[in-house]
Amino acid sequence: MISANSYQPKKFNLSGLTGISDKTLEMHFKLYEGYVKETNKLNEKIAEFVKDGKVDHDEFAEYSELTRRLGFEYNGMVLHEYYFGNMKRRGAGDPEQNTAFHRAAEESFGRYDIWKADFVGVGKMRGVGWAICFQNPANGRLSNHWITLHETGNVAGFNPVLVMDVWEHAFLLDYTPAERPKYIEAFFSNIDWNAVEARLKKNATQH
Numbered sequence: 001m002i003s004a005n006s007y008q009p010k011k012f013n014l015s016g017l018t019g020i021s022d023k024t025l026e027m028h029f030k031l032y033e034g035y036v037k038e039t040n041k042l043n044e045k046i047a048e049f050v051k052d053g054k055v056d057h058d059e060f061a062e063y064s065e066l067t068r069r070l071g072f073e074y075n076g077m078v079l080h081e082y083y084f085g086n087m088k089r090r091g092a093g094d095p096e097q098n099t100a101f102h103r104a105a106e107e108s109f110g111r112y113d114i115w116k117a118d119f120v121g122v123g124k125m126r127g128v129g130w131a132i133c134f135q136n137p138a139n140g141r142l143s144n145h146w147i148t149l150h151e152t153g154n155v156a157g158f159n160p161v162l163v164m165d166v167w168e169h170a171f172l173l174d175y176t177p178a179e180r181p182k183y184i185e186a187f188f189s190n191i192d193w194n195a196v197e198a199r200l201k202k203n204a205t206q207h
Helices: 022-050 057-085 100-109 112-123 177-189 193-200
Strands: 127-135 144-150 159-167
Touching: 057 159, 057 193, 100 112, 100 144, 100 159, 100 193, 112 127, 112 144, 112 159, 112 177, 159 193
Parallel strands: none
Antiparallel strands: 127 144, 127 159
16 A cells, blocks of 8 residues: 555656667666655654654564665665656757756856766776766855765765766666766756756855
8 A cells, every 4th residue: 555655656658768778778667666655664664663663672683684775776766866857858968068967067167168077987996886967055066076976975965966877777778887978978968957957956055
């Protein structure tokens, strides 16, 4: 039974992306739905532990493990929503020079191409994880970060603006592991810069 507080998988119409096959997307959507399902399941189990307003000492180890696991599943759900949400068919490749993101990249890195080189470099790092461009809400600055798994490396309080999945399931049906740079190039050709712009905090004060 699904409660009123349960999360529901979001739908994304991304068929026909450049360089990322529909077969990959179909598999990826199912994986994402699994994170939603596990998040709901863990929340229900944790709610049982605390329903009396306390956690019994003899149950604390199990409660702790469920809570730690929730961080992985929850972030897996949310980051996939950011990832699918910042792509579209026939993307622009790079943002226009007069856009807010392009200006933010220049103000943060000196030039847009330096920001892009850094972001792509993060995406090429060894291991599985995420490359995420965050915005510091305090000053509007952009910075690129490697997020190991789903939950390790997120910057507290920072706003995810552009999210790229670099787990191998995101590209393995289309590219070999050594061809990750080709996947990253394909990802850029599908970026929905309007969606990225909508995530920028317009009231952040540049310093």
